[in-house]
Amino acid sequence: MSRLTADAPAKVNLTLHVTGQRDDGYHTLDSLVVFVDLGDRLTVQPAPDLRLTVGGPFAQGVPTDDRNLVLRAAHALARVRGVDRGAGLQLEKNLPHAAGVGGGSADAAAALTLLAAFWDVTPLPADHPEVLALGADVPACLSGPGPLHMTGTGDHIAHAPALPDCALVLVNPRVKTPTPQVFKALASRHNDPMADLPHGMAFDDFAHWLSHQRNDLLDTARSMAPDIDRVLDRLQRLPAVKAVGLSGSGATCWALVQDMAAARLTARAVQVAEMAWWVAPAAVQRA
Numbered sequence: 001m002s003r004l005t006a007d008a009p010a011k012v013n014l015t016l017h018v019t020g021q022r023d024d025g026y027h028t029l030d031s032l033v034v035f036v037d038l039g040d041r042l043t044v045q046p047a048p049d050l051r052l053t054v055g056g057p058f059a060q061g062v063p064t065d066d067r068n069l070v071l072r073a074a075h076a077l078a079r080v081r082g083v084d085r086g087a088g089l090q091l092e093k094n095l096p097h098a099a100g101v102g103g104g105s106a107d108a109a110a111a112l113t114l115l116a117a118f119w120d121v122t123p124l125p126a127d128h129p130e131v132l133a134l135g136a137d138v139p140a141c142l143s144g145p146g147p148l149h150m151t152g153t154g155d156h157i158a159h160a161p162a163l164p165d166c167a168l169v170l171v172n173p174r175v176k177t178p179t180p181q182v183f184k185a186l187a188s189r190h191n192d193p194m195a196d197l198p199h200g201m202a203f204d205d206f207a208h209w210l211s212h213q214r215n216d217l218l219d220t221a222r223s224m225a226p227d228i229d230r231v232l233d234r235l236q237r238l239p240a241v242k243a244v245g246l247s248g249s250g251a252t253c254w255a256l257v258q259d260m261a262a263a264r265l266t267a268r269a270v271q272v273a274e275m276a277w278w279v280a281p282a283a284v285q286r287a
């Protein structure tokens with residue numbers, strides 16, 4: 001096998017309810033998760049041992065040693081499948097990290113899929129304990145790219161009803177809100193589950209439904225990163241935007257718009273006003 005490449009698409013939580021906390025400390029969640037057409041990119045080629053280089057616009061600060069989820073995923077797959085071969089991995093980091101868009105989890109899922117093909121071994125199923133041990137979002141990232149309903153500690157994944165054609169604008173004010181810190185500071189850990197997403201909704205109905213949903217991490221995240229309020233406020237004022245929210249533990253916010261043309265226009269308006277923010281139009285993957 002010479003050289004293989006895989007995309008590691010960003011995940012976006014359109015809703016996120018924290019429904020409880022287990023005795024082992026893990027939180028139980030209820031979330032509508034979608035994937036978009038932008039993300040990191042992972043390439044593998046032959047090498048005598050397992051090695052990783054990281055490049056791309058968000059490479060700075062990403063570990064290149066065994067703390068990196070790509071290498072942790074590679075070791076997990078090699079351990080479970082009894083592989084004793086090397087792999088030279090190159091990660092192109094296009095997503096901000098500690099940003100709520102699951103960059104590390106997406107990379108881990110891409111590594112599991114890519115290396116299973118590269119080493120010619122059976123892929124690990126999404127419900128394998130080693131997969132969940134890599135991160136709560138890794139089973140979801142392995143189960144995309146269609147919309148998912150995630151429950152449990154991230155280990156229960158079901159396909160969500162099909163969504164209408166739609167697009168998002170992702171905005172990160174370049175503030176880090178690390179997931180463990182947000183969960184630690186959370187005031188309420190026992191909230192009601194998410195309302196069922198009706199089947200077959202048209203765009204306007206979906207936008208209306210979404211504008212009445214919530215992310216239980218929002219209040220905590222915005223108290224740690226007040227810029228989140230500035231982002232949401234700016235997005236809400238734009239005419240094409242039909243719903244806004246926070247993904248994961250933030251600080252990336254999303255704005256729902258009808259199509260990519262509206263996403264590009266909206267993104268440009270935000271970027272012109274706030275040059276320092278990371279702003280990206282993104283198509284929602286339907287399957």
Ligand code: ATP
Binds near residue numbers: 061248
């Ligand atoms: P989530 O949406 O699941 O909450 P996140 O966006 O908050 O994820 P990540 O981007 O996955 O967080 O990164 C969290 C931390 O994990 C980073 O600060 C970094 O130190 C570490 N990390 C390990 N591997 C990676 C990777 N491949 N890409 C980014 N960060 C990584």
